Amino acid sequence: MRIDGCSDIEDPAPLAQQAAWQDVEPIAQDDGPSPICPIAYTDEYREMMGYLRAVMAAGEESARALALSGRVIQANPGHYTAWVYRKRLVEALASDIGAELDWVSALSAKHPKNYQLWHHREALVERLWPARAALALPEDQRLANPVLRRELQFVGSALDEDAKNFHAWSYRQWLVARYELWAQELAFVDTMISQDVRNNSAWNQRYFAVLRGRPATTQLDAALARAEVAYAVEHIQFAPNNDSPWAYVVGLLLRHAPAALHDELLPRIRALAADPGFAPAMSSTPFYWSALVDIHEQQARALPPAERAPLLDEARAICDRLATQVDITHNRYWRFRKTAVGAA
Amino acid sequence: MAAELAINAHARYFKHCLTMLPAETTSLDATRMTIAQLCLVGLATLGRLEDTLPEKRRAEMVEWIYAQQIPNGRGGYGGFRGGSLFGPHDRCEYEPANSGNLAATYSALCSLLLLGDDLSRVDKQAVVGAIRSLQQESGTFAPHPGTTERDPRFIYCACAISTILGDWSGVDKDAATRYIVGCCNYDGGLTQMAFQESHGGHLYCCIAGLSLMGRLDALPSRQRTLQWALFRQSGGYQGRANKAPDVCYSFWVGASIEILGGHDLVDSSTVVHFIQQCESTIGGLSKWPGYLPDPLHAALGIVGFSFHRPEQFPHISPELLLPAS
Numbered sequence: 238m239r240i241d242g243c244s245d246i247e248d249p250a251p252l253a254q255q256a257a258w259q260d261v262e263p264i265a266q267d268d269g270p271s272p273i274c275p276i277a278y279t280d281e282y283r284e285m286m287g288y289l290r291a292v293m294a295a296g297e298e299s300a301r302a303l304a305l306s307g308r309v310i311q312a313n314p315g316h317y318t319a320w321v322y323r324k325r326l327v328e329a330l331a332s333d334i335g336a337e338l339d340w341v342s343a344l345s346a347k348h349p350k351n352y353q354l355w356h357h358r359e360a361l362v363e364r365l366w367p368a369r370a371a372l373a374l375p376e377d378q379r380l381a382n383p384v385l386r387r388e389l390q391f392v393g394s395a396l397d398e399d400a401k402n403f404h405a406w407s408y409r410q411w412l413v414a415r416y417e418l419w420a421q422e423l424a425f426v427d428t429m430i431s432q433d434v435r436n437n438s439a440w441n442q443r444y445f446a447v448l449r450g451r452p453a454t455t456q457l458d459a460a461l462a463r464a465e466v467a468y469a470v471e472h473i474q475f476a477p478n479n480d481s482p483w484a485y486v487v488g489l490l491l492r493h494a495p496a497a498l499h500d501e502l503l504p505r506i507r508a509l510a511a512d513p514g515f516a517p518a519m520s521s522t523p524f525y526w527s528a529l530v531d532i533h534e535q536q537a538r539a540l541p542p543a544e545r546a547p548l549l550d551e552a553r554a555i556c557d558r559l560a561t562q563v564d565i566t567h568n569r570y571w572r573f574r575k576t577a578v579g580a581a
Numbered sequence: 582m583a584a585e586l587a588i589n590a591h592a593r594y595f596k597h598c599l600t601m602l603p604a605e606t607t608s609l610d611a612t613r614m615t616i617a618q619l620c621l622v623g624l625a626t627l628g629r630l631e632d633t634l635p636e637k638r639r640a641e642m643v644e645w646i647y648a649q650q651i652p653n654g655r656g657g658y659g660g661f662r663g664g665s666l667f668g669p670h671d672r673c674e675y676e677p678a679n680s681g682n683l684a685a686t687y688s689a690l691c692s693l694l695l696l697g698d699d700l701s702r703v704d705k706q707a708v709v710g711a712i713r714s715l716q717q718e719s720g721t722f723a724p725h726p727g728t729t730e731r732d733p734r735f736i737y738c739a740c741a742i743s744t745i746l747g748d749w750s751g752v753d754k755d756a757a758t759r760y761i762v763g764c765c766n767y768d769g770g771l772t773q774m775a776f777q778e779s780h781g782g783h784l785y786c787c788i789a790g791l792s793l794m795g796r797l798d799a800l801p802s803r804q805r806t807l808q809w810a811l812f813r814q815s816g817g818y819q820g821r822a823n824k825a826p827d828v829c830y831s832f833w834v835g836a837s838i839e840i841l842g843g844h845d846l847v848d849s850s851t852v853v854h855f856i857q858q859c860e861s862t863i864g865g866l867s868k869w870p871g872y873l874p875d876p877l878h879a880a881l882g883i884v885g886f887s888f889h890r891p892e893q894f895p896h897i898s899p900e901l902l903l904p905a906s
Contacts, residue, residue, distance in 0.1 A: 268665045269648050271641030273617040273692075276602045276610055290668035296675035315611045318667055321677045321727035348608075356729045401824065407777055414776075437822040441778040444767050448776065453765075480812075480822040488767030569846040570811050577804060 251281075252288050257301060263287030264294060282312050293322055298329040311344065314351040324360060334365045342391055349395060355404045359411055362388055368415045376420050388412055393425075400429060401438045409442070414450055422446040434472050440481040444489060455493055462494035466501040474509060483524035487531050496539070498532045523564035526555050534578060549579040585853070585893075586886060587860055591879060592629040594864030595620040598876050599634075599642075613664035614649065616876050617642075618688035621695040622902055623880035626887050626894055630695065639696045646689050647702055651681050657714035657726040659707030660686035681711055682725045687738040690745045691903055705746050712739045712751030720753065720760030721774075732773045733764065733786035740793040741901055758796045761787045768822070769805030781813055781820035785833040789900045792840045807841045810834050814848060817855030818885075827868045828859040828878050831885025836899035839888055849889040856886045 252258045265287055268275055278286075289309050292302045306323040309316055327337050341358050348354060366384040379385055392412065395405040413422050423446045429439035447465065448455065457465075469486035473479070490498045506528065510519040519525050533552040537545040556575035560568040599620045602609065609616055624630040634642070649662040660681025667679050686708055693700055715723045715735070722735035736757050743749045763775045764787055770779025771787040788806070791797045800806055813819050817826030818834040831852060838847060858870040859882055865874025866882035884902065887894035898905040 264668050266665055267669060269645050271638065271645055272665065273599055273642050273645050274602050274609075274613045274620070275600075276606055276613070277604050278607065278610075279604050282604075282607055286666060290678075293675050293678035294668060313607050313610050315608050316666070317611055317663075317682065317725060317728065318677055318680065321680075321725075322675075324727065325677075352730055353728070359729055401821070403778065403780065403821075407773065410774075410776060435823045437824070438778050441766070441776075445776040450776070484768040484822060488769070492767055566814065566848055566851065567811060567846075569848070570808065570843075573846055574804075574808075 252284055258288060261288055261291050264290035266290075282309075285309055285312070289319065293318070298326055300330065302326055303330060303332065307340065311347075314344065314348045314354060317353060320353045320357055324357060327361070328364075334361050337361055338365075338387070338391075345395065349399060349402055350404060352404065355408045358391075359408065362412070363415075371416050376418060379416055380418060380421060385412070385416060385418070389418075396429070400433060400436050403438070406438045406442060410445055413445075419446065419449045430472065434476055435479050435481060437481045437484075440485045444485060447489070448493075453492055457489075457493040459494070459497065462490060462497040463501050465489060466497060466505060470502070470505045470509065473506070474515065477509075477515065477518040477525065478522040480524060483528055487528050491531065491535065495535050499536045499539075502528070503532050521563065523559060523567070526559050526563050530555050530559075530574070530578070537579060545579065552578045585857065585890065586627075586883065587864070588627050588629065590864035591860075591866075591883060592624060592627055592633050592864075594861075594874065594879060595623045595627075595876070596633045597864070610666045611663045612684070614646070614661060614685040614692065615663070615688040617646075618692045618695075618902075619876045619880035621692050622897070623876070623883050625695055625904055626880075626883050626897055628895060634696075643693060643696050643698045646692055646696075646698075649685070649689065650702075650704065651679060651707065652704070654681055654704065654707040654711060657681075657711050657723075659704065659711035661689035663688075677725075677727050680725045680727075681708075683712070683715060683722060683735045683738040683742070684724055686711070687741050690742060691901070694745070694903060700746070703746070705748060708742060708746065709748050709751040712742060715739070716751070716753060716756065718756075720756030720758070722757075733761065733771075733783045733790065736761065737786035737790045740790045744793050744901065752794070754794045754796065758791065758794060758799045761791055761796075762799050762801065765801055765806070769802065769809035771806065778821060779809060781810075781818065781830045781834040781837075784810060785837050788837045788840050792900050797840070803841060807838065807843045807846075810838050810841065811843060811846055814852065816851055817859070818852070825869065826855060828856055828866050828882040828885070829868060831856055832881035832902075835885040835888055836902075839899040844888070847889075853886060853889050856882045 248255055285305060285308050289305055292305065303323065303326045306319050306326060309319050310323065338358065338361055341354055345354055362384065366382065371379050389412070392405050392409045395402055413419065426439055426443045426446050429436055466486060469482045472482045486502060490502060506525060509515045510525065530552045533548045537548040553575045556571045556578065560571035564571060599617065621630065624633055649665065651659055651662065654660060658676055658680040660683065662679065663682050663685035690700065690703065717723060717731050721731045721733070722739050723731040724735045739752055743752050764771045764773065764783065766772055766779045768779050771784045772778055772780050773783045791799060813830065813834045815826055817828060818830035819826045820830050820833065835852065838844065859866045859878070861867050861874040863874065865879035867874045868878045884897050887897055896905045897903065
């Protein structure tokens with residue numbers, strides 16, 4: 238199997254017939270007399286693996302070994318040892334890292350969900366432009382650097398292909414955090430959310446972009462909390478029965494601005510629920526009522542114990558409503574949750 | 582009462598996979614050990630392991646597994662390999678050509694136990710030594726030397742291996758727990774690394790890892806995590822919010838719910854119905870209804886099903902993916 242852009246094959250003839258490989262004795266696979274889950278390899282794969290075993294066993298560092306590792310990885314991108322070998326070869330041969338990044342890009346078009354590929358890329362980028370050097374420059378100059386521009390473009394196009402590719406988002410977080418590209422990230426997130434308001438990966442990235450790597454105990458200032466509430470509610474208004482903005486805003490505030498649950502979020506969602514245009518959608522979505530339970534519980538925590546009862550009773554009544562009307566699928570959970578209201 | 586799962590067809594499917602996999606599965610060549618484990622646990626859950634695999638075949642399979650053990654492995658290189666594709670151990674000048682892999686080691690140990698082996702030929706020192714070498718300062722684990730991969734999948738493998746061998750000296754539990762707690766997300770879910778998206782697969786690895794270490798109480802809010810897990814149910818279980826349900830999460834999320842004590846809070850009939858919809862007419866289960874089956878989705882769908890039919894299926898430990906003794 239050959240992938241466009243992964244130009245490792247100079248000579249398509251079997252390796253056994255190639256002059257360049259005459260000196261190598263391939264090592265056959267010994268699967269024993271009774272293998273488990275043996276794979277019906279193609280002859281091509283079987284042959285190239287015999288040669289790869291031979292060069293790896295000898296610890297060979299050469300251009301032909303690099304090309305062969307590439308062929309094997311294209312056929313079997315899960316060959317974790319071939320990746321380790323390839324990384325070592327790229328270093329030992331002082332290969333052009335830009336060319337290697339192109340190779341990885343071509344491979345990822347065919348295997349976007351392969352773990353090793355993304356980690357290989359991470360190691361290459363770090364070598365090409367170590368973060369320590371990059372961070373000596375201001376952010377706008379870092380962004381203008383061709384290495385980072387290329388990486389942002391690469392991960393952007395991976396997300397164009399599949400806006401929820403977990404590895405792509407993970408790689409993007411590595412890039413943004415390592416090279417401190419925080420200032421540009423919210424705009425990217427906003428673009429992704431506008432493309433699909435139900436893209437939970439994008440909402441998760443919003444949390445990442447707002448927190449900027451700070452600890453879970455960080456408290457956000459009131460203005461920022463208010464702005465995030467407004468943003469979330471604007472998107473809730475667009476599609477109320479959408480898990481992501483609700484989970485985002487409740488989760489963000491519970492951790493980082495708990496008072497804003499009552500001060501900012503509650504009035505806005507109540508207003509939306511009272512608006513005739515939105516009332517039916519709001520009252521039928523479990524996320525609205527679930528948010529109210531969280532808000533009332535949090536509010537109660539801020540009060541002296543003697544004053545908590547009305548809020549906790551209200552929270553329990555909402556659990557009943559969820560169990561019997563709004564979220565019957567999870568009715569057992571809501572009955573359980575009712576008993577736990579006010580416990581923590 | 583009619584059988585709720587096509588047990589015969591699935592047993593035949595696993596037997597077929599254990600016997601031969603097609604060329605299209607070449608990308609699984611380095612993870613055959615895990616495919617083997619999945620087929621074996623699938624058969625064990627169906628109660629068909631001994632019928633399907635006669636004693637002689639089981640003994641031969643044990644030999645194949647032990648042939649993948651790195652003899653005299655040291656540092657991060659000990660343990661078991663994921664398959665025989667790497668070549669003979671004794672001809673390597675280049676160590677990474679033949680390193681163990683934590684996932685393969687976990688799969689090997691489970692497979693040996695399922696086949697009735699007593700693990701007496703496992704080089705426990707080398708395995709535990711590899712675990713120790715592969716733990717990072719942050720508390721997480723790499724699967725093998727030479728990679729920047731390091732995430733809860735391998736924390737889980739390290740914890741499961743330590744449990745099976747009864748030797749935790751390779752695991753700094755405080756550090757591993759700290760890392761896992763750092764993976765708790767704003768929505769109550771857990772993930773690969775702090776700030777990444779909550780994900781059912783990593784949820785399982787984190788929760789099962791904590792449980793095996795006896796550190797479930799380290800979770801900031803068990804209730805919020807349980808809520809996140811339960812809310813992945815929309816018909817079957819989804820792995821992330823707003824994604825389609827996939828039968829493998831019947832295990833990853835389903836088992837997490839079991840561990841967190843939420844068994845009675847699940848809408849069993851909907852889960853069971855979705856898993857049945859994922860049964861393939863050629864045996865096995867597929868990730869979505871109507872797709873082609875594969876061993877991972879088959880095994881995990883069947884184990885996930887068994888949680889809801891305890892009177893019909895053996896009890897499989899949610900923490901170890903092994904029959905509970």
